[in-house]
Amino acid sequence: MQQIKQAFAMMREERSFTAICITVTAIAIAFTMVMATCYYIQIAPVYPEVNRARTLYMGYSDFYSEKQNRVVHATGFSPKAIERCFSQLENVEAVAWVSNIASQCYIMREDMRGEKLVWRKYTNPDFFKVYQFDFVCGKPFTQVDVDSRICTAVISDGLARYVFGTDHDVVGKMLAIDGISYRVCGVVREASTLTERSYAQIYFPYSLDRPSFWDDEDVLYRGGFRMAFLVNSAEQEAALCEELAEHARQYHVYMESSGHGDWVWNQLGYPLIHWKSTFVSYPFETGGLYHVIFNAFTLFLLYLFVPALNLSGMISGRMNMRLAEMGIRKAFGARQGTLLKQVVTENLVLTTIGGCMGLLLSWMFIVLFRGWVFSVFFDSYDSRRMVELPNLSAEMLFSPLLFIVAFLFCAILNVMAALIPAWLSLRKPIVASMNERR
Amino acid sequence: MIIKFMSEYIPFQMNPGLIWKGIWARRYQNIWLLAELVIVAYCSWSVLDPAIVFFHDKHFVPLGYDADRLCLVDLGTKDSEFPENYYASGQMWGDIVRVADKFRALEEVENVCIAEGRSYFNGEGVADYNVGVYGDTQDFQNVHGLNFTRGTHFFETFGIHPVYGGLSQEDLSKGRFGADAVVVTRSLAVSLFGTEDVVGKIMAVRLGDDTLSARVAGVVENVRPFSFERYSNVFFRVLPDDISGRTSDAKLVLRLKDGVEPSKFVSDYRPRIYTEFGSGPFVARSVNSYSFVIDECERLMGLSSSYHQLLVAAAFFLFNLCVGVISTFWLQTRGRAGEIGIMRAFGATKVRALLMLVSEAVMLATIGFVIGSFAYLQFTVDTGLSVGYNFTRTGHETDWLSVYHTHFLGVAAILYSIIVVVVCIGVLIPACHMVNVSPVDSLRNKD
Numbered sequence: 001m002q003q004i005k006q007a008f009a010m011m012r013e014e015r016s017f018t019a020i021c022i023t024v025t026a027i028a029i030a031f032t033m034v035m036a037t038c039y040y041i042q043i044a045p046v047y048p049e050v051n052r053a054r055t056l057y058m059g060y061s062d063f064y065s066e067k068q069n070r071v072v073h074a075t076g077f078s079p080k081a082i083e084r085c086f087s088q089l090e091n092v093e094a095v096a097w098v099s100n101i102a103s104q105c106y107i108m109r110e111d112m113r114g115e116k117l118v119w120r121k122y123t124n125p126d127f128f129k130v131y132q133f134d135f136v137c138g139k140p141f142t143q144v145d146v147d148s149r150i151c152t153a154v155i156s157d158g159l160a161r162y163v164f165g166t167d168h169d170v171v172g173k174m175l176a177i178d179g180i181s182y183r184v185c186g187v188v189r190e191a192s193t194l195t196e197r198s199y200a201q202i203y204f205p206y207s208l209d210r211p212s213f214w215d216d217e218d219v220l221y222r223g224g225f226r227m228a229f230l231v232n233s234a235e236q237e238a239a240l241c242e243e244l245a246e247h248a249r250q251y252h253v254y255m256e257s258s259g260h261g262d263w264v265w266n267q268l269g270y271p272l273i274h275w276k277s278t279f280v281s282y283p284f285e286t287g288g289l290y291h292v293i294f295n296a297f298t299l300f301l302l303y304l305f306v307p308a309l310n311l312s313g314m315i316s317g318r319m320n321m322r323l324a325e326m327g328i329r330k331a332f333g334a335r336q337g338t339l340l341k342q343v344v345t346e347n348l349v350l351t352t353i354g355g356c357m358g359l360l361l362s363w364m365f366i367v368l369f370r371g372w373v374f375s376v377f378f379d380s381y382d383s384r385r386m387v388e389l390p391n392l393s394a395e396m397l398f399s400p401l402l403f404i405v406a407f408l409f410c411a412i413l414n415v416m417a418a419l420i421p422a423w424l425s426l427r428k429p430i431v432a433s434m435n436e437r438r
Numbered sequence: 439m440i441i442k443f444m445s446e447y448i449p450f451q452m453n454p455g456l457i458w459k460g461i462w463a464r465r466y467q468n469i470w471l472l473a474e475l476v477i478v479a480y481c482s483w484s485v486l487d488p489a490i491v492f493f494h495d496k497h498f499v500p501l502g503y504d505a506d507r508l509c510l511v512d513l514g515t516k517d518s519e520f521p522e523n524y525y526a527s528g529q530m531w532g533d534i535v536r537v538a539d540k541f542r543a544l545e546e547v548e549n550v551c552i553a554e555g556r557s558y559f560n561g562e563g564v565a566d567y568n569v570g571v572y573g574d575t576q577d578f579q580n581v582h583g584l585n586f587t588r589g590t591h592f593f594e595t596f597g598i599h600p601v602y603g604g605l606s607q608e609d610l611s612k613g614r615f616g617a618d619a620v621v622v623t624r625s626l627a628v629s630l631f632g633t634e635d636v637v638g639k640i641m642a643v644r645l646g647d648d649t650l651s652a653r654v655a656g657v658v659e660n661v662r663p664f665s666f667e668r669y670s671n672v673f674f675r676v677l678p679d680d681i682s683g684r685t686s687d688a689k690l691v692l693r694l695k696d697g698v699e700p701s702k703f704v705s706d707y708r709p710r711i712y713t714e715f716g717s718g719p720f721v722a723r724s725v726n727s728y729s730f731v732i733d734e735c736e737r738l739m740g741l742s743s744s745y746h747q748l749l750v751a752a753a754f755f756l757f758n759l760c761v762g763v764i765s766t767f768w769l770q771t772r773g774r775a776g777e778i779g780i781m782r783a784f785g786a787t788k789v790r791a792l793l794m795l796v797s798e799a800v801m802l803a804t805i806g807f808v809i810g811s812f813a814y815l816q817f818t819v820d821t822g823l824s825v826g827y828n829f830t831r832t833g834h835e836t837d838w839l840s841v842y843h844t845h846f847l848g849v850a851a852i853l854y855s856i857i858v859v860v861v862c863i864g865v866l867i868p869a870c871h872m873v874n875v876s877p878v879d880s881l882r883n884k885d
Contacts, residue, residue, distance in 0.1 A: 020765045024758070031754055106514070106723070178515065306477060306755055310762040313470030317769035320466070375737070376746040421470075 007346040017318060018350065021311060025354025026361055028307035029409055032300055033362035036405050038377040039296070041194050041396050043275045048131040048188075049195045051230055054093075055130060056237065056271035057197070058244075059100060059226030060284055063219040064264045073284060076100035078223025084254075085247045086227055091239035093232050094129040097225040098122065098197075099209045107202070108176045110164050118159055121200035122209035128154075130230045131191075131198040136160075138171035138186030145185070146205040153182040154203040156190035175202075193390045194374060197228065219263050221251065229271055237273065244271065304413050311417030315347065319425035326426060336426050340419075343426075347418040348411070355410035363397055457797050464770060468802060471766045475806025476813070478759045479857065482752055483814040486856075487849050488824040489748040491839055492741065495668040495826050502623075502661030503559060504597035504693070507548075508728035509700050510558070511690035511711070513537065515719040533718035538590075538690050540715045541722075546703055549693040551595035554587045554677065558691055559596070560735040564663045569673070571630050572640035572651045581626060581671040582663045583643075588613035588676050593658070595693040602627075603637040603656030613676035615655030623660045626671035641673070665732045666741050666827045668839075690722070700727035741827065756860045763799060763864030770868075779877040791873045792866070799865035803857050811850055823849070 011018040045052050063072040077086070077097070086095055099122040106115045121127075128140040133154075141152045153175060157167035164170045167187050175182045182204070191199045206225065231237045248265040255263045268284060279292045319326075326339055366373055374390050461468055513534065524530050534552060542550045557563030563584065570578035586592035593600070593607040600610060601624060610621055620641060627636040634657060641652045652675070662670050694703055704725050711722040726734075736742045778791050823845050838844040 016768065020761070020768070024761050024765070027754075027757065027761075302481065303751075303754065306474065306481070306758045309470055309474040309477065310758055310765060313467065313474070313762060314765045314769060316470055317467050317766070372746075376743050376750060 003342050003345040004349060006342065007349040010346055011350070014318070017314060021314060021347075021350045022354040022357065024307050024310050024314075025351045025410070025413060026358040028304060028413060029355045029358025029406060030361040030365065032303050032409050033359055033402070033406055034365060034373060035300070035303070035377055036409075037362065037366060037397065037402060038374065039278075040399065040402055040405075042278045044399065044401065046192070046195060046396055047393065048133045048191050048198050049274075050132050051130065052274040054231050054233075054237075055274045056229045056231065056240065057227065057274065057277045058229070058267070058271040060268055060270060061221070062266040062268060062284070063222065064266055065261050066264075067262050072219050072222060074219070074222035076222070076224045076226050078221055078225070081221035081223060082225065085221070085244075085251070088247075089229070089240065089243055091231070091236050091243050092229045093236075094126040094230040095124075096127040096130040096228040096230075097124055097206060098127065098228065099206060100224055100226045105177050105202075107159065107163060109162065110173075116159075116162055118201040119199065120202045120204060122204045122206040124206055126230075127198075127203070127228075128188075130228050133188040133191075133198075136167050136187040136189060137169065138184065140203075141185050141205050146207050149205070149207045151180060151182045151208065152185045152205065154186040154188060155184055156201045157187055158190045159201045160184070160187045177202075190391075192393065192396070194392075194396070218261070220255070220260060221265060227271070241271065300409075301412075304409060305416060308413050308416035311347075311351075311413070312421050315343075315418055316421035316425070319343070319421055323425065323428065327428075339426050340422055343422040344414065344418050348414045351410045351414040351417070352407075355406055355413075359403075359406045366397065367392065454801070457794070457801050460794070460798050461802060467766060467770065471762055472802060472806050474759060474762045475803055475857070475861075476810045478755045479807045479810025479853070480814050481755050482853050482857065483811065483849070485748045485751045485755070486853055488826075489745060489752065490849055490852060491824045491826040492666065492745050494839060496665060496736075499662065499668055501559070501665060502598065502659055505559075505728045505732065507694050507696070507698075507700070508596070509692040509694065509703060510726055510728060510731050511541065511692060511715075511722050512724045512726075513688055513690065513720055514723040515721070529718065533720045534688055536717035537715055537720050537722060540717070541690060541692055544707075546694055546698045547692050548695045549591050549595045551592050551691040551693075552587060552590040552688050553691050554590075554688045555585065556687060556689060557585045558689065559584075559661070559663050560665055560732050561689075567673075568644040569626075569630070570642045570644075572642040574642070578642075578644060579629065579671065581673060584663060584672065584674050585677045586611070586613075586674060588679060592674075595691050596661075597693070598661055599659050601657045601659060602635045603654075605656045610656055610658070610674075615653075615676075617676055617678055618652060619655035619676075620652045621656040621658055621674040622654055623658055623670075623672045625660050625669065626673055627654070627657050629671050664735070664827075666736055666739070668826050668837075691728075692725075700729070703727075756856065759857070760860045760864040763861050764867050767795065767799070767865050767868040768871075775872060775875050778872055779875070779879075782873075782877040788873045792869050795869040795872070796862055796865055799861045800858055803861040804854075807854050807857055811853075815846065818846075 043052065049055070059076055061074045061077075063074060064070070076099075082097055086097065089095060103120055104117050105120050107118050108115045124146060125140050125143055136157050138154070140154055141150075144150075145152050155163075155170075155175070160167040160170050163175060164173060170184050170187055173184050175184060190201065193199050209224070229240060231240055244267060248267055251265045252263065255261060272280065276289055279289050279296070329339060330336075370390055370392060538550045538552050541547055551558075553561065553563065555563045565583050565585075567581055567583045568578045569581050589612055591608075591611050593610045598607070600607060600621075603621075605614070615621075622630075622636065622641070624634050627634050630636070630641060631639055636654045636657060639654050641654060643650045643652055652673075658674075660670075661672055662668075663672055664670070692703075694700060704727055708725055711725055715722040733742070781791055781794075782788075823842065826839075838848050
């Protein structure tokens, strides 16, 4: 407490130094927190992807035939794969399949006074179990709707308000899309474009997606759908991976016995849990994951290291001015550790104040410039296709984890900046310190 | 002799020896700034080198076609179910042609091209092929290929000029050379055959396990199918005349008349195209300028975001460098005020005092930059400098970015200038404060 009081006294005494210190720290923390927030939004549970810690993804595969010396890259799976493999899985809570091409369509207003281009997804009923959508009214389409290819759809509340002028009591109303009428069966609270795996403004049964409904003639399992699995524990996750590996073995046997060739299904390390899939830079190579994470971590350290050098320079300069003070205290019996602790604590107060300001600055920056921020730092193919201004929720910005991360950055910055110059200055003997001219 | 030369001809305040003495005298304070300069120089290399290459490729290498006079119209259909035989009977193609004719009739429009299968520059229809000289099984290379539909004014609309072959733009667009012939660019001609005039020579195109032959019917000026690729080898192929095989996935490329601004054209016609430019089930959904199309393509490829990430990182490092310089020199204010007071008492002007401080900062920046660049040079000896995004490098590039030493020196000059400017800005703020203190006050307060 004494040291904190001394820190505030020092701040009042040396205002210019304090101002520069706090500014440097605030800018550094703001920059790193903008990036950290972008990563957080991609990894942490946010509506409707609240089950991210239990969700695994699978969409990319290779199929290899030794006899034909051919490799086929697949960016999705076919209805045949769904029928023979994914719908038979036992070690899952739910399996969702989604068309792998995010597409748009025009929807006419009910009063025919305009039309709007909206994002659509084709999926199955389990999609609404994997992703916990809040239904404003109605419910998801059923498997019967899917099997019967009934033209029904779940829409977002924003779309409902655009088309019908309200998001309540619209269940049963009809939507006109490319000349076909669809019945609204449910309205959900719209997700953010930043939750790209679940975001759309209208959801259709996958059986209506003709362009994705194809089976590759050679390898059978290649098609237009990607999988999302919901598991209930790490054990079930491991069991699921085993089960899928077994299905890969069975696929090879089936292909050989049915005369389709000696195709081998290489799952490329999939399925991957959500946070791992976020760091995959090239979907056909999942092996370099930790390299990507290491690079991201190194980048964060670099963004803290450069400002830390600034602070080190300033602290070193200031320590030279305080040599006499330190000399006197040493002469009165203060130990080097105590003096070091005081310097570090004083700077921790400065970096904490700067960190708080930086955090506020980062929130302001993200909210005011979110279109630009997320187009720069939130880089994935699907997110690039969505040009709408991302809508942010409080859970994306105000999270205990982000506060902890911000404080951690401040502490790292403080240690990097203060420790070495303080230690170097305090090594000087008492007499030399007291004789040092300012 | 060097010192005598420097003493006689270089102003006192900018004497390197004296500047170095000043830096050495404050070495314990300057060491942190020097460390930061080295780190920032190194980091600036790694972020700004690819950014400079991308900027150069985008702004200083000609596209080869008249993008500033083009607009792109997106077609769509009102119904998803078509009458029987709609495709096979040619009705579909007829409707698309009628929509194109409506645009052609506009007074602002000079020509219209129907880009079937999205085969237009910076579009999804630009495909990649493996080609070589027919008969040579060794030397195949990756190139871009664009298909065009016969009679759709492809070359006139894009403004691609023929060079060899004796065929005009109109002849090339009409595909008067047959479906087994191709039109190549100059760079592809040189790449394959070693010369530009290759009309009549046979090119081999690998398609899966087959190798097809294609006669070169004409040579055109170089074009860049993608705006972010500096060099591209390209060939153009006419699609078969089978109307029943035509796809409904087509867009219209409009060539505007000279003097017509694409942005004005877009804003004038965007509200009207859905209702006024339709035929059968086809409607014109949207119209955009070609610069928008190019920007969209770069955005979807992630290049815009990568470029902006690099610039943001560079801005961050340089900002911190500026603040570091400000803070380091600001802390020296009290100590150096006496020194500057003495200088001014002996007749030095404020400008000379400023020059001394700026010279110190510039020397420090130079030392830091040299060390940082040397460290980066060691790294790039193995990995090489940034080459941009080039899928189809011709192998004959000779511009300054393609040669290692000119690339390194050129980027070094740009980076050095940026760092010196940043450092000068950073030092001027405390320096102006220092030199504005009167000599009497500074000498009175001197410890």
